[in-house]
Amino acid sequence: MAQFDIYPNPGTKRAEIPYLVAIQNDHITRKTGATVVIPLRANAQPVDVMAPVVEVSGAGRFVLSTDEIFAIDASRLKSPVAKLSAEDREKIRPAIDKVIGEY
Secondary structure, eight states: OOTTEEEEOOSSOTTTOOEEEEOSOHHHHHHHSEEEEEEEESSOOOBTTTBOEEEETTTEEEEEOGGGOEEEEGGGOOSOOEEOOHHHHTTHHHHHHHHHOOO
8 A cells, every 4th residue: 555545535425525545654554454545525615725627637626624533444545546746745635734733
């Protein structure tokens, strides 16, 4: 499982959240069997910095729903459908900082 791979959502909310992007370092995933993911929402409104728009090659544009970050058993994620571009990867850290930052 590679960091920044995009997987079909194995859960029940596939219509609203068709994809999950794995953001955890693969070294940690191999040790724990779980990985941290951020849902990619369809038909959602982007929020400056916290929920930017990202591209899934061949599928379109989705909102990186950073405030819904969670861990999932890596075995639930099957074959990746795409990889997040370098440009879109750069949106993740500021989004996480926005969610967990102090105000």
